[in-house]
Amino acid sequence: MQERVAIVGVGCTGFRSITPEQSYKEMVYEAAMRAYTDAGVDPRRDVESFVTVAEDFHEGTSIFDEYTPDQIGGALKPVHTITGDGLHGIATAYMLIRTGQFDIVAIEGHSKASNIKTLSEVTAYAQDPVLNRPLKLNSHFIAGLEMNRYLFETGTSHEHCAAVVVKNRYNALNNPFAPYGADLTIEDVLSGSMLSWPLGKRETAEHSDGAILMVLASEDKASYLTDKPIWILGAGWNNDSAALENRDWAHAIYAEEAARMAYRQAGINNPLEAIDIAEVDDTYAYKELQALEALGFCREGEAGILTVEGFTSPDSGLPVNVSGGSLGMGNLLEANGLARAYEIVLQLRGEAGARQVEDVNIGLAQSWRGVPSSSGAVLILAN
């Protein structure tokens, strides 16, 4: 068994609403080359196993894992696919290295959301085919139900949610990879059209295309490959009820449980004290607030107030989604968590450019699999 595992290389294409000049394979190759160059490894020689995250209906191909190896250097090597978020993928690579059987493992995730012409209908096909799908409802209704109950139980206001949009899209202006940067006011956000009241369209992340690949290594290899290893202190993942009828509508239980698992590994008792920067799921604005509470950064009902007060802005108490989050970078389907973790890696290395936060030693990334799932993951990284 190998105890310690580090991220030793990262590569990313940047994100845009469309990417018509390249196929998904060419896009993934671009991220892969950057990551392997960053890590100083040759995938054909050095990388011993590969993990990818993908969903068939997002790709338009059944058993999509078929098409994953060539563009990541994985042909005729141990490659497998997880139908999870990118953070599930990182957790998988982490486990593979910890077995002692592999020293260097790569993890890839991407989005070609722009290629799905009927994304909302594809998403609706994830609803229970007997209980829910006959109602023929756009899946945003699930977020609407969840947000309403969350606001009701916690006393969070609509303005609090809008403040998340203002912050994250403003942060995105400092991120050259983020296509949705904007300088908005709370009124701008609230005056947009409704998706599923109380959820507004401007509180929902647009989709983007892009790819991310990361290289993980065991402690021995990591110290040989890089002088800036980013250590995995903890990885947690969890599922709440799959059935809409059985879940707790107000709370992100999956995030609570995933955080519990990750904190236990990392030996963290007081997250707010221990963690210097966080990148959390904000595919819907209220999700960021719900996540901050589930992750134990504050008590229930406080996240919105802290956001309005600026506590989660860059260079404040706990900078959250300095990258711009999904609201600023776009919803990347299975790659969302990788984008969150990518920012944490840059911050911990001190390579985040104009948006670099000072004195960061421990960072947290969190993700959610989107409606109608109740599945998410948490990763804790340190420099």
Added chain:
Amino acid sequence: MVLLNRDPNSPIIWNGELPITNRYTYGLAGEKFFRTLKDEGRILGTHCPHCERTYVPAAIFCERCLAKLNDWVDVGTTGEVNTFTFLHVNLNGSSLEKPEIIAFVRFGDGGLIHRLGDTNPDQVEIGMMVQAVFKPPSKRIGSILDIDYFKPV
């Protein structure tokens, strides 16, 4: 990142589809739940004595302990609005002319997702009691749509 130049006459996209057509059985629990809904206009749950939870709609297993559930209970047709939303978009993402009121109506420890009717948006609130409005027996087919909608009590 590549050395090759794209043929300037290349088509940018290739259009296609996933031709997926499915037939779903209702399963062990669904069979009894929906037969009872259709034939008797009753909503059934199942109870797990070990976890002290009542699943609605009825399930054949407890998701917590995986025990088989044999204890069927009638939970009535009136439940509490646990949460609701006004949905402004269609299945395909286009705007609805008039938003639909969608609610999660609590029965036992579970409940049903459905539409609300016979009410206007201003009157809907969390905690209100609503009742299932069934289609006439001759029009029921054994479906969640055998309930037309829920209306305030």
Added chain:
Amino acid sequence: MGMRKVAVIGAGMTKFVRRAQETPKELSWEAAHMALESCEMTMDDIEAVCLGTAPDAFDGVHLNGEYLSDGAGAWRKPYMRSYVGGGTGVFVPIQGWYHIASGLFDVVMVVAEEKMSSYYPHAQAAFLTIFDHTTERPLKPNLLWIFALEMNRYMTTYGISKADIAQVAVQHKRNAADHPCALLGDANITLDDILNSEVLAWPVQRFDVSPVSDGAVAVILAAEHIAKRITDKPVWIEGVGWHLDTAYWTNRDLAYPRYVEYAARMAYDMAGIKEPRKEINIAEPYDPFDYKALHHLEGLQLAERGKAPELYSDGTASRTGNMPVCPSGGLLGVGNPIAAAGLMKIAELFWQLRGEAGARQVPGQPRRGLAQAWGDLMQVGTVVIMGR
């Protein structure tokens, strides 16, 4: 520090049927529930859950892993679904293995489910969507093509006859007659029945093919200290291996499955096996089509290239032979609910190595067995070696 040892300590499965009444969740639950009961454990003992199911097209649910999670026992537990096409059934126990070998968990439930009948009217049509969307799907390919193309190449390269291959279907379907979950067991089937069956896609005939099926299988894996406490007959996972070849399947020789060889070598290395033909007592190679069992026995180094039919003609592969092959009845006999079929092979080895396989029991107290699956575009090999 050495590697953590991982054992299989319980198993359960549903019957494999053409059309199940159960929903996919319910099938998963039935197998999971039975696996728990088999080792007298409860959900409180299960620390994480791994799920295998192949394309979402069959169950007919997008994000199918999320949909199936409650049936698989994943409520408020760490849960992931993995897939490598048809190889998934033997991959998902590997996924369970690395969960435990990583030191993060001690007890993991592994579930594999497939309900092919939900793809209606014809499950086979779903396979159109596994081909490249731009360069191949416009030709309207079907699943039979890839098998027929590979089978023809294999037969022609090594001069193997249809009769050589049909022995496999005969033996597996006869073996399956003893499996209580089997869909197509037939104790009296003959070589002529296979050879005279309807031609679907020459050289593939109706009885060369395993049946479209619904079903689920579950096994419980545990770390050494737990396994020894729960049972005096743990079956250890001694080696695992998997390899995925390039997606450009028309750019490689289909006569020999080198990805299976690579996967097998990885597993043999881990298990410390130097001479597989002497050290493997039972083989459960993947047999969705009869020639595939032969193809895989060669890739697994259990037969010389082109010589696997001899294992069947000289009796080596029979249930009482020196190296029984598919004593379960395999996919050809028990059925082929894709991911579940692969995990069925793991359950079979578990029962065989514990001497609990009933009428199917291989004599001589076998010590070590191998299960293998294959899938995608003739591309992936997954191998698990289990031993007492």
Added chain:
Amino acid sequence: MTAKIKEFPGISLNEQDFVDGKILYNFDKLNGLYAWDTGVGIGSYLASLKNGVILGSHCNTCRKVVVPPRTICEWCFRPMDEFVPLKDTGIVNTFSLCYVTWDVKRIIDPEIPAVIDIDGASPMHGIMHMLGEVDPKEVKIGMRVQAVWKPAKKRQGSINDILYFKPIKEE
């Protein structure tokens, strides 16, 4: 264990059970429409097909010519060095005589799918396509074939711009 267990779960239905209304069920159909970006490699392949040319690509490091063309060599992971127009002739690597369509309809005259190793590409490098203008009984592995193209005006930049491959008559 299986010896001890008498009953395995799993309820088997007949197609007639659905017809007779003995069980409840419903239908659904995915409206899954996609517009996949073709990119540099496959975009150029399709453009070439429209001009009646099968395009490959060449890796200097591995000294291989592959088809369909890609921009990355999966074996050395370096960018491919150049596009290479290939011939429209080749050798049957393997084939089948298929009496069932993709959606499981029976047909009398078989479709003949084949892998055809394309002349000009490295050995064992081919594409999947159909054979035509040939008696099914005459098809052999190793047989030489040539593409039959749609008329230039009707080509769309698709793999279907080749109708099928037919045997080359040996002079």
